[in-house]
Amino acid sequence: MNTRRRGTELEDAILQAAWNELMNVGYQNLTMEEVAIKAKTSKPVIYRRWDSREELVLAAIGKNIPKPADDIPNTGNIRNDVIIVLERLNDLISTIGPETIHGLMSVLAGIPFSELLHLRRTNTMQTILKRAAERGEIKVEKVTDRITKLPVDLIRHELLTTYEPVTEKTIVEIVDDIFLPLIQ
Known part of the structure; x- marks a missing residue:
């Protein structure tokens, strides 16, 4: 039985690993290698989806931050x-x-x-x-x-x-x- 992750499941694991690394070690110390290790995948798999560390970080932010409030404030002032x-x-x-x-x-x-x-x-x-x-x-x-x-x-x-x-x-x-x- 093949337990290899693909598609959304794999991307979610990578983005979660990237987010966790971002929160734990910060942007300056985040490496693709460490994200790959934490996501239990390889760097080439990550680079097939995101061309750079910055693109991966942006995707992780987009996946993990609270979405902007749908309501535009309207207090009357x-x-x-x-x-x-x-x-x-x-x-x-x-x-x-x-x-x-x-x-x-x-x-x-x-x-x-x-x-x-x-x-x-x-x-x-x-x-x-x-x-x-x-x-x-x-x-x-x-x-x-x-x-x-x-x-x-x-x-x-x-x-x-x-x-x-x-x-x-x-x-x-x-x-x-x-x-x-x-x-x-």
Whole structure:
């Protein structure tokens, strides 16, 4: 009887081994060889599915992190909505680990931050801003694509410069002192 794993079962074992290694030894120390040993497979089997360590790590992150909340915050107040989004992002960063995100961003410079973190929904801020405009909280003519991306860009900047998840105080400062004054 052949007990060799194939397909989804094998991929799941590899991705779980990669995730476990990522959590145990960190991004910088994760090796394909050790993942293969932990998954009870071989490096060539892994490389047939993922061309690089970074691709494997991204796949492991996508498989193991909590999926983004389906609900876009709608508290009736733009400030609260944006703070909720940034807190969720910060929780995600904490789960993955700032060192891992920093390492991936340095190697995969062409991949947008939102894709790196598997934040597939790109319309969250647009939806929040649209709702705020309908409530008369913001001046639509002040909203640009760059301003829409600014809160997440500032979180990314904090992460890259401090290697730490962003504090709640910093999230509030980003929203109150930088973002909202630009659009109100």
